[in-house]
Each structure stands twice: as structure tokens, then as C-alpha cells.
Amino acid sequence: MSVGKGFYFSITMTTFLTYIKTNWIEIVGAILSLIYLYLSIRQKVSLWFFGIISSVFYIVVFFESKLYADLSLQVYYVVISIYGWMNWNRGKESTGKELPPTRMSKRLWVNLTFVTAMIYFAYYLVLTNFTDSVVPKADSLVGALSIVGTWLLARKYIENWLIWIVADGLCVGLYVYKGLYPTVILFVIYTAMSVDGYLQWRKTIV
Numbered sequence: 001m002s003v004g005k006g007f008y009f010s011i012t013m014t015t016f017l018t019y020i021k022t023n024w025i026e027i028v029g030a031i032l033s034l035i036y037l038y039l040s041i042r043q044k045v046s047l048w049f050f051g052i053i054s055s056v057f058y059i060v061v062f063f064e065s066k067l068y069a070d071l072s073l074q075v076y077y078v079v080i081s082i083y084g085w086m087n088w089n090r091g092k093e094s095t096g097k098e099l100p101p102t103r104m105s106k107r108l109w110v111n112l113t114f115v116t117a118m119i120y121f122a123y124y125l126v127l128t129n130f131t132d133s134v135v136p137k138a139d140s141l142v143g144a145l146s147i148v149g150t151w152l153l154a155r156k157y158i159e160n161w162l163i164w165i166v167a168d169g170l171c172v173g174l175y176v177y178k179g180l181y182p183t184v185i186l187f188v189i190y191t192a193m194s195v196d197g198y199l200q201w202r203k204t205i206v
């Protein structure tokens with residue numbers, strides 16, 4: 001009996017280690033992304049550093065999975081993270097305090113709804129005509145929401161969390177379909193943490 005247990009334990013550990021070896025880029029990217037989200041909720045400027053590093057890892061992951069809209073997002077995240085880092089630091093330097101979160105105006109809501117729709121259709125046209133993406137609609141919607149959500153985070157609008165709740169929830173289903181299970185777990189946690197992020201930021205809103 002003990003030999004049997006030892007045998008199955010050995011097989012399980014071998015399978016586990018093989019999985020880690022095969023998917024280590026995705027796993028490290030997921031861990032860095034969780035750190036990024038935690039620091040976002042805590043409103044720490046250092047979140048942008050982890051955002052840049054995690055995006056580099058996910059560029060590789062999404063290229064191999066043929067999720068081209070998500071891949072392009074990671075490139076965008078690197079650029080917007082640099083902007084967010086500068087913007088958050090600029091606010092702190094001018095007041096001596098952390099840049100406080102604010103709410104979007106109705107006008108901005110309308111403008112961003114239009115922008116989101118335009119980004120979605122642009123993504124969709126590119127993915128359907130120039131790539132072999134198998135999920136162009138879902139990939140395009142996630143891409144559009146994520147671009148807008150990250151910009152709102154860089155500007156420190158509290159509504160970025162509402163966008164991320166929707167986008168992260170969609171990602172769960174998308175990544176289950178693509179078999180990216182460490183990332184599925186990541187985005188389930190992301191969705192829950194986005195709710196918490198909204199509640200935490202609302203306490204400090206101006």
C-alpha cells in the first residue's frame with residue numbers, strides 16, 4: 001500500500017514539476033500581476049514597476065496562445081505604466097501627498113463609451129482580417145475595455161475598477177477556453193480584488 005502511495009505521489013510531483021517547467025513564464029507573470037493589483041488597491045506608485053515587468057512576461061504568453069489583442073495590450077500596458085508612474089509621482093511632488101482618486105464626469109463617460117466602441121471595432125477588423133484569432137469578438141472586447149481601464153487607472157479615476165470588474169470577468173471565460181489555467185485563477189482573483197479596489201478607493205475619494 002505504501003509503495004502504491006509513493007508511486008502515485010512521485011507521478012503527481014513529476015507532473016506538477018513538468019507543468020511548472022512548461023508554464024513558468026505564465027506562472028511568474030500571474031504572480032507579478034497579483035502584486036501589481038494589490039499595490040493598485042493600496043494606491044502605491046510602485047505598482048507601475050510590477051505592471052511593466054508582468055506585461056513583458058505576458059507578451060510571450062499571449063503570442064504563443066495566439067491572443068493577439070491581448071498581446072498588443074501588454075505592449076500598451078508597458079507604455080501606459082510609464083505614463084501612470086509619471087502622473088502619480090507628479091501629483092505627489094506637487095502636493096507632498098499621494099495623488100487622490102477622483103470620479104469621472106458625465107461628459108467623460110460619454111466620450112469613453114464612444115472611444116471604447118471605436119477601439120473594439122478596430123480590434124475586431126484587424127483580428128478577423130489579418131490574424132488567425134479564434135475568438136476575435138471576445139478578444140476585441142477585452143482589449144477595448146482594458147485599454148480604457150488602464151488609462152483610467154493612470155489618471156486615478158475610481159471608475160477604472162468598474163471597467164476591470166467587467167473585463168476581468170470576461171477574461172475568466174476566455175482563458176478557460178484557451179486552457180491558460182494559471183491565468184484563469186489569476187483573473188478570478190482579479191475580479192474579486194477589483195471589487196475590493198473600488199470599495200477601498202471609494203473611502204478616499206475627493
